[in-house]
Amino acid sequence: MDNHDVDRVAAWLAESGLRGETELTLLNGFCERCRAIGIAVSRAIVIIDTLHPIYEGRGFRWREDETDEAPLLEFKRDVDGASTESWQSSPFYHLIAKGGGELRCKLHAGETAGFQAIEELRVEGQTDYFAKVHLFAPDAIIGEMDNLASRWTTAQPGGFSDAEISALQHLTPILGLAIKSASLARVPVAVVEAYLGRDAGRRVLAGRMSRGITEKMNAVLWFSDMRGYTTLSETIASDQLIPLLNDYAEAVISAVHGAGGNVLKLMGDGTLAIFTDTDPAAACLSAMRAEADLRQRLAELNARRAVAGEPVSTIYLGLHIGDVFYGNIGSEDRLDFTVVGQAVNEVSRIASMCRSADRHVLFSTAFREALPSDEQGKLVCVGRYALRGVGRAQELFTLDPELVAGR
Known part of the structure; x- marks a missing residue:
């Protein structure tokens, strides 16, 4: 050497x-x-x-x-x-x-x-x-x-x-x-x-950082939040609040990612996510797999927290499909990579109707119609609702209780 x-x-x-x-x-x-x-x-x-x-x-x-x-x-x-x-x-x-x-x-x-x-x-x-x-x-x-x-x-x-x-x-x-x-x-x-999330992160690292540059796409929209979070946040000890949020966020995000979805935004106890595919029906089925996975995760999580004497809750979920704009929105100094459009407003309103309809998950008419015909029968109508900020009333659907119980 x-x-x-x-x-x-x-x-x-x-x-x-x-x-x-x-x-x-x-x-x-x-x-x-x-x-x-x-x-x-x-x-x-x-x-x-x-x-x-x-x-x-x-x-x-x-x-x-x-x-x-x-x-x-x-x-x-x-x-x-x-x-x-x-x-x-x-x-x-x-x-x-x-x-x-x-x-x-x-x-x-x-x-x-x-x-x-x-x-x-x-x-x-x-x-x-x-x-x-x-x-x-x-x-x-x-x-x-x-x-x-x-x-x-x-x-x-x-x-x-x-x-x-x-x-x-x-x-x-x-x-x-x-x-x-x-x-x-x-x-x-x-x-x-x-x-930013997996997909948005990849897009930003690929150079898609220009303000106002968006892409119009058809996507399944997922909006979920925790039932009774406001009351819980005011009644439980402060050192229990963050673990509570982390536990339920982990269940939601893991379910979405496990089914191929992308989480775009966390808003306190709320989660906005999308599922995309060249075939809208495939995107809807991915979202339904995530919902089923979430139910299982929530059952296990609540059982564990109950044994530990910790407060428990559940997740209200709205699912919709529609056209959105996906990209950079904000000022020259502070951008957000997210989705905007009427469909985003609709899915948040659908999720907010879970309490009134006494259901943990609600699907829009558009979501149900995008499913394959043999899957549409798994959803049952819970009524016609006027959604705040949405121009027309629409029928909302939930999972057939007998199918849920049999899974």
């Missing part, structure tokens, strides 16, 4: 990072090239925090030998503190606490620096350990993404040579920059999908 070999690995890292290769591709390619030039890496881990509603960080692993270990690690947020003690006893935490830097332990000589994790590597036959933590400058921190940690071990007799350690010291910052670039590319995807 000479300087030219190390420079070739560095050049590959820079080119691959600019191409936008994934973190695992970068780590795998890097380790293979290191071994090819004489750096006897046998195991490697790189960890970087992220900005994501569920995951706090991601780890990437490589090993020269066969293993059933997953190459990708996703660390969920430690809400209850169960992982805190383990993390605080780790070499990475030690390095971060002292402001970054390196840690080397010559395992073949019995060095472990007092860390159980390093001792386990020694027992498994690793002969040398080299870890490095890069702290980001304050202006370069995004959310909790404030450092990149890497760990390298070898199983060769005598451990790493001085030249191998020097090469790793030179190359790991370049690998870290490439991995940081790949991880940063995931941040806008996570953010826009979390706050």
Whole structure:
């Protein structure tokens, strides 16, 4: 191994990072090239925090030998503190606490620096350990993404040579920059999908951000809200309100997404979603699958909350189909990617009629007529209603109670 070999690995890292290769591709390619030039890496881990509603960080692993270990690690947020003690006893935490830097332990000589994790590597036959933590400058921190940690071990007799350690010291910052670039590319995807929804998020990331640019489409519209939410919000303890909203929102959103729908907007306890398909009947059937899934989820949720002595509720749902405008609406400084049109107004009014009709779900006449004929019979008329803000009265339908009971 000479300087030219190390420079070739560095050049590959820079080119691959600019191409936008994934973190695992970068780590795998890097380790293979290191071994090819004489750096006897046998195991490697790189960890970087992220900005994501569920995951706090991601780890990437490589090993020269066969293993059933997953190459990708996703660390969920430690809400209850169960992982805190383990993390605080780790070499990475030690390095971060002292402001970054390196840690080397010559395992073949019995060095472990007092860390159980390093001792386990020694027992498994690793002969040398080299870890490095890069702290980001304050202006370069995004959310909790404030450092990149890497760990390298070898199983060769005598451990790493001085030249191998020097090469790793030179190359790991370049690998870290490439991995940081790949991880940063995931941040806008996570953010826009979390706050705009899957489909709207993809459209925004594709460049559809111009004010007033909309698309006319025919879509099934879903509008749901929680029964008695206003009363609940005024009567339950404040520390129970957010868990209540989260539980019922989770049930609604999971049901919509599970059936291929897109949630566009959360409004307190309300949810606006759409289902689209080139065949309107298929979109309607997807919405009905979501409704059936939601009923099941609500039954399980209410049973769990009742056992825990927590307040329970249910969801009122309106389903409609019609033409809407889908796109960016707002000012030059603040845009919202959503749907507007008379059909949106109608579906919200239909949902609001659930209380008067004493039904958990109501379907518009247009929705029923868009269904295949054999599915239309599953809906029964509950009456003709004048909807506030809608020009004409219309018949509303609900699921045949006998079919619901038999499912």
